[in-house]
Amino acid sequence: MPARIVVLGGGVGGTLAANLLSKELGRDARITVVDPTGMHVYQPGYLYVALGQANGRWLARDERTLLRRDVQLAVERAVRIHPEAGTVQLERGGNLEWDFLVIATGARLVPDQIPGLVEGAYEFYSLEGAQRLREELRRFRGGRIHIGVSGIPYKCPPAPVEFTLMLEEYLRERGIRDRSQVTLLSPLNRAFTIESASKLVQPIMEERGIGLTTFFNVEEIDPSARVITSLEGEKVESDLMIIVPPHRGQTVVTDSGLGDVSGWLPTDKLSLQVEGYERVFAIGDATNLPISKSGSTAHFEAPVVANRIASLIRGTAPKANYPGQVMCFLETGNGKATALRFDYEHPPVPPHPARIWHLAKWMFNRLYWETVPKGRIPEWAPMVRSKR
Amino acid sequence: MTTTEVSRSIDARGMPCPGPLMTLIGAIREGQVGDVIEVLSSDEGSRTDIPAWINKAAHELVEVVQEDGFARFVVRKAR
Numbered sequence: 001m002p003a004r005i006v007v008l009g010g011g012v013g014g015t016l017a018a019n020l021l022s023k024e025l026g027r028d029a030r031i032t033v034v035d036p037t038g039m040h041v042y043q044p045g046y047l048y049v050a051l052g053q054a055n056g057r058w059l060a061r062d063e064r065t066l067l068r069r070d071v072q073l074a075v076e077r078a079v080r081i082h083p084e085a086g087t088v089q090l091e092r093g094g095n096l097e098w099d100f101l102v103i104a105t106g107a108r109l110v111p112d113q114i115p116g117l118v119e120g121a122y123e124f125y126s127l128e129g130a131q132r133l134r135e136e137l138r139r140f141r142g143g144r145i146h147i148g149v150s151g152i153p154y155k156c157p158p159a160p161v162e163f164t165l166m167l168e169e170y171l172r173e174r175g176i177r178d179r180s181q182v183t184l185l186s187p188l189n190r191a192f193t194i195e196s197a198s199k200l201v202q203p204i205m206e207e208r209g210i211g212l213t214t215f216f217n218v219e220e221i222d223p224s225a226r227v228i229t230s231l232e233g234e235k236v237e238s239d240l241m242i243i244v245p246p247h248r249g250q251t252v253v254t255d256s257g258l259g260d261v262s263g264w265l266p267t268d269k270l271s272l273q274v275e276g277y278e279r280v281f282a283i284g285d286a287t288n289l290p291i292s293k294s295g296s297t298a299h300f301e302a303p304v305v306a307n308r309i310a311s312l313i314r315g316t317a318p319k320a321n322y323p324g325q326v327m328c329f330l331e332t333g334n335g336k337a338t339a340l341r342f343d344y345e346h347p348p349v350p351p352h353p354a355r356i357w358h359l360a361k362w363m364f365n366r367l368y369w370e371t372v373p374k375g376r377i378p379e380w381a382p383m384v385r386s387k388r
Numbered sequence: 389m390t391t392t393e394v395s396r397s398i399d400a401r402g403m404p405c406p407g408p409l410m411t412l413i414g415a416i417r418e419g420q421v422g423d424v425i426e427v428l429s430s431d432e433g434s435r436t437d438i439p440a441w442i443n444k445a446a447h448e449l450v451e452v453v454q455e456d457g458f459a460r461f462v463v464r465k466a467r
């Protein structure tokens with residue numbers, strides 16, 4: 001009998017894991033992907049949508065078209081995982097049985113955790129949020145703009161910095177830069193989590209007259225007074241607040257008693273097994289691993305999980321380990337970008353911003369659909385492949 | 389040895405930067421005024437980051453104790 005594998009989530013990690021498992025195991029496995037939307041979204045595109053450089057349509061594709069033919073798709077929400085029984089309960093009453101489970105349900109945005117955030121602030125971490133922000137930016141005629149985050153972890157740590165630099169360029173192009181003040185509010189004592197990259201972008205921000213307020217963890221927003229208050233006790237007045245909402249794990253994880261207090265899955269950093277369960281794996285944003293929540297993380301994790309499950313099915317010793325690889329681009333504006341490549345042992349050493357990295361990111365955006373979810377890494381892109 | 393009664397202890401040893409600081413910030417968010425929170429960190433960056441944050445956020449750094457391979461920060465939520 002073929003092994004039954006259920007993959008929860010049809011995002012970057014889930015789609016790639018399912019396709020790799022199907023390629024590796026063929027008829028030895030019956031693979032089902034469960035996703036309530038049935039759509040796959042390319043989230044890095046939200047940045048471009050918010051700045052009016054892309055419309056929402058190219059960001060989403062039908063998940064079915066990205067999966068290999070022999071992978072089943074259940075357009076359903078998983079509501080409860082029973083690891084001991086080896087089942088997953090679905091919202092509409094169904095039950096799926098599995099021998100192996102891959103949890104790739106990503107992160108959930110919880111804006112209502114910060115008082116006033118929903119009413120007073122804008123964001124670019126969801127399609128609706130990015131579209132709303134685009135409209136607001138179109139109406140914007142100048143004033144004080146603040147970009148901040150409401151807590152760590154959040155997806156793609158460089159994204160707020162990237163957005164800030166791109167926004168500054170946008171304001172210049174619109175001819176309203178001199179009437180605007182742009183300030184990044186960082187929860188840390190530098191621009192963002194990664195120290196070497198912060199050292200690289202901070203002088204660029206300074207050069208472009210972008211303010212940086214450090215140790216500012218957004219606590220509360222007063223929409224009528226237009227004031228942001230930090231946990232550290234500082235207050236800033238703002239005409240346009242762009243705040244990344246707090247992130248948590250999905251409710252299916254917490255409701256099943258599997259997550260930590262924030263809903264992240266305790267995951268072995270090398271084997272990617274959910275602690276305490278040999279046959280349950282977690283990848284992507286859903287884990288509690290102390291590395292960036294990014295598509296590239298999910299991308300490098302999926303082959304490890306596919307390899308491990310295939311070994312367990314075949315009765316051979318699983319060998320693949322996840323070394324903590326992450327690789328992402330950081331747009332610095334003015335047609336330039338840099339690249340961050342790192343793992344558990346090696347912090348990133350970003351190259352000086354150059355046009356080549358901007359072109360590489362542009363290429364990557366274009367080729368994403370034909371490469372990443374399908375497990376075809378472009379041969380021309382050695383920087384996306386593992387270096388170590 | 390500290391004589392202060394610790395209300396919550398966080399073992400952030402092995403966590404890379406900025407994990408220990410962010411965990412402390414989370415605990416301060418959730419705690420009550422007067423709570424004493426202890427953080428164990430083996431990350432070098434914590435030695436500067438944690439005191440700098442406490443100073444900015446106007447809480448009280450009760451003590452920093454260097455143990456074998458890690459540091460223990462004891463913090464009182466002051467407001």
Ligand SMILES: Cc1cc2nc3c(=O)[nH]c(=O)nc-3n(C[C@H](O)[C@H](O)[C@H](O)COP(=O)(O)OP(=O)(O)OC[C@H]3O[C@@H](n4cnc5c(N)ncnc54)[C@H](O)[C@@H]3O)c2cc1C
Pocket residue numbers: 008009010011012013014034035036037039040041042043044045046047076077078079104105106107124125126155156159250252283284285286293294295296297298327328329
């Ligand atoms: C603005 C922005 C910019 C970004 N830029 C980059 C970048 O440049 N580079 C990079 O590498 N990453 C970037 N990211 C991060 C990247 O998009 C995510 O880290 C990545 O999508 C994580 O993949 P995942 O598979 O873990 O989760 P996701 O891709 O989020 O997929 C999770 C899936 O799970 C499904 N799901 C949720 N709940 C359930 C349930 N109960 N049952 C079943 N299915 C469920 C969802 O519908 C979704 O399809 C960016 C993100 C944002 C928001």
